[in-house]
Amino acid sequence: MNGVSFELGRSEVLGLVGESGCGKSTLAKLICGLEKTSGGSITFGSTPVKPLGLRRRSQELMGIQMVFQNPYASLNPRRKIREQLEDALKLDADRRWTVESLLEAVDLPVNSAERFPHAFSGGQRQRIAIARALAAGPDVLIGDEPIASLDAFLQSRIAKMMRDLAIESGASLLFISHDLSVVRDVADRVAVMQAGEIVEIGETEQIWDSPxxxxxxxxxxxxxxxDGKGIIPG
Structure with missing residues (x-):
């Protein structure tokens, strides 16, 4: 990272785009405390975000939740879906969700709670991962390439689901993707990253109409x- 700086407003969806290897996922991990900064600082509200190491995340930082890229690695294969969602629900003092309402929100049958992760497809697992992140009642939800491993039919659907559920629950969403067409459909603003730097940031339509x-x-x-979305007006 090199001088990266931005703010994420409440219930705002910020798309972070750039080529593979430009630093998008590294930035997500820094925000979550999964990697150490080489300089500067990250704050969540007024709380500094520090590297986790072997310690547990502080209660103040539980308001940051992330949906990872690989849906096959993000769920515990030995625990039923109900148990994994209930663990996350304990983090939300307001208890805005139940296991059943979470599953319904991500378009899965309620009886999915009694099954293990191996019983689900990649798209279904990613929806469960989204439900688990929402269960904690986050103020900030991060999607780190959450649609990259899904087929084209599911990518737009999952992205829009994340946007709608984040906004409905009052959370802000940092949506990281290299798929610019999907980002255009879900983001209020877009930040463009190149080689660890944000080279441009602005309203989504402004970026598309006048980069x-x-x-x-x-x-x-x-x-x-x-569909013409990639054409830059001459």
Whole structure:
């Protein structure tokens, strides 16, 4: 990271885009305390975010929850879905959800609670991971390439589901993806990252209609033009 700085407003969806290896996932881990900063600071509200190491996350930082890229690695294979959701529900003092309401929110049958993760497809597991993150009652939800391992049919659906559920629950969403077309559909603002730096940030339509940085222009020009969304006005 090199001088990265941004703010995330309440109930705002910020899309973070850039090529693979540009530092998007590293930034997500820094925000969650999964990696150590080489300089600068990260605060959640007024609480500094420090590397976790072997210690448990402080209660103040439980308001940050992340949905990881690999749905096959993010759930405990030896515990039923109900148990995993109930663990997360204990973190939310307001108890805004129940196991049943969470499953219904992510379009899964209520009896899914009594099954183990191996019984579900990748898309279903990712929806369960989203439900578990929401169960904790986060103020900030981070999606670290949450649709990258899903087929094209599911990508847009899962992305929009994350956006809608985050906003409905009052959480802000940092949505990280290299799929710019999906980001356009879900983000209020977009930050463009290149080689560990945010080179451009702005309202989503502003970025699409009038990209200022040459790197942003190249990214948009590379989007498949089936629906015209990748075309930069001449």
């Amino acid at each position: 200022q940085h040459a790197y942003t222009q190249r990214l948009l020009a590379a989007i498949p033009k089936v």
